[in-house]
Amino acid sequence: MSMKPEGKKRIWAEYQKEIPDDHFFYVRSCIRQTFFAGSEQYFLKILREDLGKDVFEDPRHTTCTGIGYHGDVVPFETIQAVVARHFALATEAGYKHIAISCVTSFGIYSEILETWKHFPETLERTREDLFKATGRTFEVPETISHTSDIIYKFRDEIARKAKYNLVDIATGRPLRVVEHIGCHYSKMFPKYGVGGAEFPHVLVGMVESWGGDVIDYPERRHCCGFGFRQYLVQANRGYSLFASRKKFESMEPYRPDMIIANCPGCTMFMDRWQYTINEIDGITYGADGQGIPVLTYEEVAGLVLGYDPWEMGLQYHNVQSMPLLQKMGIRADPARRFLAKDGTRLPEPANLING
């Protein structure tokens, strides 16, 4: 693939957002805590233990109602107030930097900040609303970062501590990695995303400093197909599957080893739809029909740092990662994937991909 990297570097240079170094106010993601609880936990673990950062989580914070907002049942005024409430909690705890686990939330936070900037009256109205409803007041935070921004910022530090690299140890070949950026990360407000909207650098940066090769394929920018109501309502799910399938077929010729995503929905759907397509059409994507494992950036970071994949929850993807782990030279006993609290083995689920 002949492409001029200097061109991309130029663009990345133009979109360098400010990512704070420490003291984050952490807000969770409804989807991630439900489906990939491990990822959120390991984000905190990596930041606190490996990087020694201060990340504060207030148990009183709630959903941002983002899925409701983009499902069109929650008005803009309402979500502004809910987000403002989180700002209030941050203010109360003395934090100025928000670390957002969810890309939908991140998009909403940026949309709200932009709206407040261009239409100050909306900020005022939100202050009133929030005060009226909860008696809380808030300061507009100095920065908002998506948690992938933060991992990106410390990617080289992680690389220095790396126990494993994104390399096929058997051949020494860098792993071919497809990066998928959640649409709401930077498509709405390019300057809020590392590297902008067209060539986001946030995941590319991680993959490259951890030894992998990034694949640029025709449908790279295409949406995974979550589409909110398009997945939430059963009758519409064809839309969602259709979009993911389009991406798989576009990346297929490059024989990718894995997909890394920074968006809750994308991580879930690109994994779930691989299973569904397999069930419907009997098609399995990826090298030698092993499917293409879809990992969160925390999971990848965790692997690089040598954490136990099963403790991070890699087994809770329909596409299992054993072949990938093997390539990276990570020893992880498949038998220990599904364990009960007391450490006893649970019955294994049937027809996982590379079960």
Added chain:
Amino acid sequence: MMSEGRANKFGFAISRSRLIDYDATDRKVREYVTLREPSFRLCFACGGCTATCTAGQHTSFNLRRMNTYIRRGEIEPLREEVTRCMLCGKCLLVCPRGVNTRNVVAVAAEAIRKLGRNEL
């Protein structure tokens, strides 16, 4: 994709793509029409024909869009469409580029029929 159409065991249907994939479509009909009615090339899609069309008053027949579809090799939507023209010839009189519109329809219909019988 074989899974398109009916609802699958997951309780939803998958529709076919509306994308015009120019590298997948077949421009035989375009070649046929352009060969037999060269003025077809001259259309610049002003829509005059569609605006005045007698059949268009009663149905979706849209010569301007038909020309576009033929040019892109997107034939499916035309199979029905071409049969709706009444050949009344109003379009002929309004076309600013002197396209022999009636014959375009006639030839296109012919081409599409032939395509159906693999005679193109």
Added chain:
Amino acid sequence: MQDIRFEEGLHACMNCGICTGICPAAEYYHYDPRQVVDLVQSRNNEVIRELLKSETIWYCGQCMSCKTRCPRGNTPGMVIMALRKLSQELGYFTASEKGRQQFAIKRTVGDNVLKHGYCVVSYDVDPEAHPEQGPAWEHYFRYMDDSLARLGGELNGKEGPTRLIPDDVLDELKSIFKVTGGQELYDAIEEASEKKAEEMGMEFKKEGRDFEYFRHVVTADSGCHQCEPEDVRKDVYETRR
């Protein structure tokens, strides 16, 4: 239409189609964001009313890819959101199959927010209703406590993932919804849906999801959301005639 997103999302459109060119919905449904913006721009109330009642405005997946590129700085996606809100406030959404689905979203995500403080709650994603979630989720769901514990969480715990949102916090949320019109929108959706259910002669319940109308809106698919020329006339684009 005093929606902020109109001001934000709508300047004179020159019909370049750059939005439709990358729109996932346009590729799947008979949908063309360019035309929607163009119609809204017409400021013709008749046309817009048609639009609010149409299937058209419910096709967008709100990926917002259109915002990145529009040479006139428009955001069709946001225009759509404004239209959807309007359609629900005016009760027009029940006129279309896709519109009626809003009721399902309200009863799932909408209710979750005020009941649990989350849009999605793990014990709510029943594998029965979500076969596409696959074996991994089925397993996780069945052994939720064990699985979650291993990942360092606790269902309805004090902190961490899927912790329990205390009532005082939920009260704050509810009061925010009251103050900011969120509750109003919920009620509007409920009211119009109940009317529609009656009209369609379907069973309707004030609570939950286990009744005919809910099942109907979740599964109904007339299959004509890709209508090509033939139906286009009936389609809203033609109402400009």
Added chain:
Amino acid sequence: MNSELFITPFNLGLYFILIYSVVRSTVWFRNLSRPDKLRLQRGFFGRPFMDSLREIFSESLLHRKIFKKNPLLGYMHMSLAFGWFLLIVFGTFEADFFGEKHLNPPSHAIFFRWFNPDHGSEGFARIYGFWMDLLLAFILSGLLLAVIKRFIPRMMGMKKTTKHTWTDRIALTSLWLIFPSRLLAESFTCGAHGSGSFLTGNMGAALASFLPAAEIAPVFWWLYSLALGTFFLLLPVSRYFHIPVELFLIFMRNSGITTGDRHSSYTEVQTHACSSCGVCIGVCQMSYAAGIHDIQSAYFIKGLRNDRDIAAITANCLMCGRCEEVCPVGIELGPMRLIERRQGEREDHKLRLAEKYTITRRRSTLEKAPTQSYGYLEREEPEKAEVLFFAGCMTHLTPSVIVAMKKIMDSAGVKYRFMDEQGGVCCGRPLMLAGRDKEARELINHNSDIIWKSGAQILVTSCPICYKVFRESYYLEATVMHHSEFINLLIEEGSLRLGYLHRKVVYHDPCELGRGSGIYDEPRAVISYVAELQQASQERNMSLCCGGSLGNLTLSSEKRALIAADAARTLTVASPDELITACPLCKKTFAQATETKVSDIAELVAAALPKPAEIAAKRRPARAAVRTSRIG
């Protein structure tokens, strides 16, 4: 006496052609539809027979029509046809009268001089001989013209002459050889025996003075016989077959047989009756105005005769009908083309015959499913009306005409309904012209339904194209009128009061209205009533086509423009103030082709209407609607 061996070629030819003609005509007769058979039988024993004989005499022998059009050409055909006819008739008498015995075989008449070399020296025989020579000279003079026409057609006032196939060429040569060789044969014989009249006698004497006449004579008798023989043999496969076939045609036509809408014996007969004279080429605007020289009726018919694929030729015609007007043989060229335009008509005809003569029944392999379909049309419930006005698709592109018609009808107090005010449905004529009758039927039924439901007594249309199809292919109770007729009616019954416009105008007969429907006088009456009508060099049945014709699907806009420009030029030579037509299509087409103002007859009349103030006073109620009986 073996010296008479030379007559065998002639006899062969003669008996062959006689037998062939009998067989062919029986086949044609058998293939006729039952009604046509009856017509022919009735015709044979009735007036038509006499009419036919008269026509045969005037057309096939005297070639009156061609005479009218072009005396020189007429003379050529007459001298050959009529001259030869006389030669045969009198030759037979001669043989019968002066020959050694009565009732000789034809050869004795044809080669009379050979058998009676010394005949005609004195008395009555001498005069008779003179007469025979005179006839020969008469024919030869025509032959001379034919040769000239062949090589320099212009001299015969013909723009183009048809191309020949090789059989045609041989047949032609033999035809040309017949009479010169007879002349020489007789001359030599006379020279040898010192007999003969002014032509053969003198020429014979001259030749004999320096040639061994007696020895040379047989050569030319052989040549003469051979020429005749070859000609007869080639007749069926050459264009000259038209000579015998025309006789059948005349009988059939006079018995009331018409072309109809499918191939039949009659179309075959017409096909073979064409003499490829090329008159149709001369009058074809496609040829002299648009420079398209290979699609004219002569070539169309020839294509049919030789069973070629002539789809392109068939399609590329304005269907203006000028050629049909001038065809000396009176072939229904328009209907013939329409039949041919219907997909697969010829194949079907062949199949029908095959089925007739073979036991195995074969089905048409051709896909005959309609190419168009109008299922989408919704039934309409029109309001009742006495007069129904149907503007027509094209008229909607000339709104001025519609406005004018409204003014006129209002001013005459006509109570009418505007059937296609919101556009309406095409009349179906364009589809018919494209050979899509099945499809046209759908539209016809749709419109008929509306017209019937409206209970109208008069259906007025502004478009001659619609007018023709309304009259010919719709089954209606209402009287169909073109607006020129209707306006004329209003004027006649005095319900329309008009002023006089001091304008010189020329009138263009639209093809479908004039030649197509025979409406020539009403428009002229109307125009003369309100303005000064100039004569046009080409008018009425020879009026030109404007070039816009819907009859031609394939003609390019450039070519159309050429035709329009030429027609407009011809019409406006006398520089009229206005060019009046009665067809929206003509109006639009001419408007682009000339500086002269182009108006529809309705617009002209509307201009002559008194100002509203004047009519306000007293207005007579229109009786048009109630007086339909008078028109019907």
Added chain:
Amino acid sequence: MKGALKHVIVAGGGVAGMEAAGALAEMGYRVTLVEKGEDPGGHLLQWHALFPDRRPADEVRNYLRKRINHHNINVITRTTVDRVKHHPGGLTVNLSGGSEEKADAVIVATGFDLFDARRKEEYGYGIYDNVITSAELEGMFNRGHIARADGKVPDRIGLIHCVGSRDEKVNNNHCSKVCCVTAVKQAIEIRKMLPSCEVFCFYMDMRMYGPYYEELYRESQEVHNVNFIRGKVSEASVNINNRLVIKVEDTLAGRPLRMELDIMVLMVGMEMAAAGSKLAEASGFGRGINRFLETGDHHYGNNLSGVKGVFFAGTCTAPMNITDTVSHARAAVAETVRYLKG
């Protein structure tokens, strides 16, 4: 003797500058023509043939060269005019490199810069091989050889209109006027050089405003079979065969369209020249819509600068074709002379 002659400095040696200089010299003024490049000629230097008649650019170049070949004209190259200041008794003009000149009048003809296509990130110019600009395509014409980066002969070329024009995302709301007809001209040239190569123009509006432009457009369809698709290309990427894949809406079909291209040509528009902007800032010239120089009056004063003795000529005021530029330059000369005659 020469000293007696009034002195006019012309900033910019493009079409406008050369024409103005020539006209002034002819009328007996002393002219200094300041050109930033190696030698005068401006953008014309890199053009192969001109619309609408596809005549060689040389013909116009030579005309202009002759025009400035006059004893009253002194050409300074590799130099820019950095500042113009009016004071009683004339103008002081600062040239790059610190030198200062006196002049009785100044004509600003700093022209335009071509839009930097890299700013339209979604088209991947400077990232994907085979994404080139219209100027680079002219270069290929000059070399008489159109080829992909890997040297292969292209089967399909797409010309993308309005790149950097009519696009607020790159802060240019104006139409550059000449790109549409340039695209049609280039499309025809490609078809002539590579008859087997399909050519597509992706346009929003075909702005064929000049004489013979519409005819050229018609010819491109009728004779050369150039394809036109109405829609602004949304994004480009490359597939595994290193062919470009573009996404666009075929707005006339109302459906998204995907197409592979061998070469994608970006019809880059006109922007106020950087050098001109610098000069404008330093000298306090007004900046009008889309950052071009603001003229005294849009209808009857569009050579007036608002600074005494300084006049504008050519595309520094707005996008123009060569014809208009030459006329505009002559108008500037007329204004200048009127001023100098007092």
